[in-house]
Amino acid sequence: MKKQCKSLLALLAFCMGTAWAAPSAQEILAASDAVRNPDFSFGLTNTLIEYRKGQQTDTNTLAIYSKADASSGQFRSLVRFVAPARDTNKLMLYSGKDLWFFDPSSKASIRLSPQQRLLGQASNGDVVTVNLAKDYGAQLAGEEDTQDGERKTRHCYKLALSAQTPDVSYPRIDIWIDTGNHQPIKARYYADSGQLLKTAYFRHYQRHLGQERPTETVIIDGLDPTWVTVMRFTDWTRREVPDAWLQRDYLPRFKPE
Secondary structure, three states: OHHHHHHHHHHHHHHHHHHOOOOOHHHHHHHHHHHHOOOOOEEEEEEEEEEEOOEEEEEEEEEEEEEEOOOOOOEEEEEEEEEOHHHOOOEEEEEOOEEEEEEOOOOEEEEOOOOOEEEOOEEHHHHOOOOHHHHEEEEEEEEEEEEOOOOOEEEEEEEEEEEOOOOOOOOEEEEEEEOOOOOEEEEEEEOOOOOEEEEEEEEEEEEEOOEEEEEEEEEEEOOOOOEEEEEEEEEEEEOOOOHHHHOHHHHHHOOOO
16 A cells, blocks of 8 residues: 555656646747747838947838748848838848848849848848747756846846857857747847847837737847847737748849838
8 A cells, every 4th residue: 555655756756847847948938939930921011220329320220021930940041121221122031041131223133141230230130030949959958037128137047048040140148038928039140259249129019910029129239238229019900921922033033012
């Protein structure tokens, strides 16, 4: 009888341990991706504003159309430049690991690097939709309290991300994710040398497309904290993104809606 009780207790302890097992670092990162990105095709407007020492110095407005690839789970995106007028209707296409820029005036498309700056601290790779869990391996570096972009204290998982492919924008990222709801709070992006390139805060959460999502990202330069770029996301909409739009050969024929 005692042996049976011990066996039952051991089984109960095992089941409880399994039921309450903490999520893996990779699962936490994937849940954070789901907060940032819908799991269906969508469109939005991304307005970028650059500040130097508190003064606005430049701005850009982009219309973004994104669709997850069925085989890889990674997003493919078409980016249309809306403003300023000198850039209107220029395009960027992110498909697979290829990033192309198309200028309708020259009808030429050229390959770009995701690391190349688009405006201020925002790189080409920052403005396209990305699921980090598809490109990075995550390790749990611990749990800690940190301030979010609105100076509120949040209890977070700290994950250390390492690139699994050389084609990503950053070789290393540290990211803080709220333990209660998996909202990404902030991230630090590093060069191969270990130098801090920039820090980003994900903030102003609002409900869009069925989820509380960050509607603003504040990016601060790693060397000069007075150099700040803000990305604001508006006009969220669930929409079809035709496969033809996501082909390089189609860029000269693309017509904005």
